[in-house]
Amino acid sequence: MSAPVWITATPPTPNGDLHVGHIAGPYxxxxxxxxxxxxxxxxxxxxxxxxTTRAMSRCAV
Known part of the structure; x- marks a missing residue:
């Protein structure tokens, strides 16, 4: 039996108001x-x- 395939999705980094693209994009x-x-x-x-830090959002402000 082979090892399982691991798939990861990066967390969204919302800039501005949240919309469905922030979730749909990475997942x-x-x-x-x-x-x-x-x-x-x-x-x-x-x-x-x-x-939870929204680091990229804070850098852009």
Whole structure:
């Protein structure tokens, strides 16, 4: 048995008001890939994160 495939999504770094693009951008592509691989019988681990510091937003201000 082979090792599972790990997929990670970078946390969104919202600049300005939140909108669906802040969530959909980093997470949708990884989720689609995970579903495709799982349907093909591949063991997949999908991890995500969330930033609480908004570091990139603060640098832009």
């Amino acid at each position: 949708v592509a990884g989720d689609v890939l995970r579903r495709f691989l799982a349907a093909d019988g591949v063991e997949v681990r999908y991890t995500t994160a969330w930033t």
